[in-house]
Amino acid sequence: VLAVSGVIGTWAGPRSPGTAYVMAHHKLGDIGDGPMGTWGFPEGGMGGVTAAMRAAAEQFGATVRTSAEVARIDVRDGRVRGVTLRDGDSYEADVVVATTHPKLTFLEHVERAALPEDFVTAIERWKTRSGTVKVNLALDRLPEFTCKPGFDPEVHGGTIVLAESLDDLEGAFQDAVAGRPAARPFADICIPSVFDPTLAPPGKHVMSMFTQWVPHAYAAAPHAAELEAYADRLVARMEALAPGFTASILGRQIIGPHEMETRFGLVGGNIFHGELSASQLFHMRPAPGYADFTTPVRGLYQASSATHGGGGVTGIPALQVVKRILKDT
Numbered sequence: 001v002l003a004v005s006g007v008i009g010t011w012a013g014p015r016s017p018g019t020a021y022v023m024a025h026h027k028l029g030d031i032g033d034g035p036m037g038t039w040g041f042p043e044g045g046m047g048g049v050t051a052a053m054r055a056a057a058e059q060f061g062a063t064v065r066t067s068a069e070v071a072r073i074d075v076r077d078g079r080v081r082g083v084t085l086r087d088g089d090s091y092e093a094d095v096v097v098a099t100t101h102p103k104l105t106f107l108e109h110v111e112r113a114a115l116p117e118d119f120v121t122a123i124e125r126w127k128t129r130s131g132t133v134k135v136n137l138a139l140d141r142l143p144e145f146t147c148k149p150g151f152d153p154e155v156h157g158g159t160i161v162l163a164e165s166l167d168d169l170e171g172a173f174q175d176a177v178a179g180r181p182a183a184r185p186f187a188d189i190c191i192p193s194v195f196d197p198t199l200a201p202p203g204k205h206v207m208s209m210f211t212q213w214v215p216h217a218y219a220a221a222p223h224a225a226e227l228e229a230y231a232d233r234l235v236a237r238m239e240a241l242a243p244g245f246t247a248s249i250l251g252r253q254i255i256g257p258h259e260m261e262t263r264f265g266l267v268g269g270n271i272f273h274g275e276l277s278a279s280q281l282f283h284m285r286p287a288p289g290y291a292d293f294t295t296p297v298r299g300l301y302q303a304s305s306a307t308h309g310g311g312g313v314t315g316i317p318a319l320q321v322v323k324r325i326l327k328d329t
């Protein structure tokens with residue numbers, strides 16, 4: 001389980017250097033109830049978090065606009081002036097906070113001439129590879145494991161790791177390094193409908209399988225057939241442990257690196273907006289001289305997962321950027 005925490009969302013196997021940091025990153029958090037390393041499940045799924053944030057912001061008088069793609073961050077005389085949307089609407093603002101992937105913010109949304117060359121080079125070199133595939137399943141019933149028959153809240157309500165050994169994990173990574181999707185992918189599984197009845201009709205369930213690895217080059221194209229075969233292998237691994245599992249699947253959704261990039265703006269499919277490797281942490285996240293949530297453009301701030309405290313749903317970049325803005329204004 002520790003090894004899995006060290007490679008989650010990471011283009012590195014358990015025997016690669018640096019993965020101890022990724023493990024620590026995943027163990028540092030808490031959900032406000034005391035012990036470190038605990039994980040929370042928001043009621044209603046992850047959308048519950050943004051819905052709560054929206055409600056809180058609106059209470060303070062904010063207007064929230066969604067489905068509004070930013071085409072350009074407007075800069076004049078070294079200062080941010082606002083943003084222009086893809087549909088042509090524009091908003092003037094003295095302060096803009098970008099939470100998009102840094103390659104989108106600084107290589108697509110801000111014009112190159114407004115940024116120092118060394119900063120642009122650092123962002124161009126930013127590593128954002130991934131081999132993560134998310135498989136979501138709708139289930140007719142809970143899986144019944146041969147090794148632990150019946151319902152057990154600690155099993156069905158906990159994290160189920162589909163990996164047998166370090167070699168098993170390393171083998172999956174080495175397959176992807178060699179340019180093949182893993183023959184035996186691993187999965188970090190949870191069934192949130194066990195404790196959140198809003199997610200599925202009574203008796204039915206949703207299963208989230210966070211899995212690795214496919215080649216990081218899969219971000220460049222859909223690779224739909226390969227991803228279907230990859231998901232079949234995951235299901236077969238579950239079937240071997242929980243007979244009848246395959247027959248319990250009502251529907252499945254497979255989200256590979258290409259869809260993560262094109263649909264969610266996760267360049268390279270990297271779930272953290274950039275690798276959590278030693279050269280991309282602390283004062284280097286996302287670039288030397290700009291790890292304090294500022295950018296080379298006055299008034300333009302950054303708070304994406306590619307800043308210190310990210311990735312993950314930590315709230316740390318947001319807290320820090322607000323402190324920074326208050327200090328500057």
Ligand SMILES: Cc1cc2nc3c(=O)[nH]c(=O)nc-3n(C[C@H](O)[C@H](O)[C@H](O)COP(=O)(O)OP(=O)(O)OC[C@H]3O[C@@H](n4cnc5c(N)ncnc54)[C@H](O)[C@@H]3O)c2cc1C
Pocket residue numbers: 068069070071099100101104134210260263264265266271272273303304305306310311312313314
């Ligand atoms: C499959 C998966 C599983 C994960 N599991 C966990 C987990 O269990 N626990 C955990 O803590 N973290 C997890 N993470 C990581 C976590 O979700 C991210 O680190 C976090 O959501 C990053 O927040 P963010 O605000 O920095 O960026 P994002 O959540 O990526 O938000 C950036 C937003 O910008 C939008 N956007 C992109 N381009 C534009 C544009 N041009 N104009 C306007 N908007 C734009 C995107 O659509 C997106 O909504 C997971 C991530 C993935 C992908």
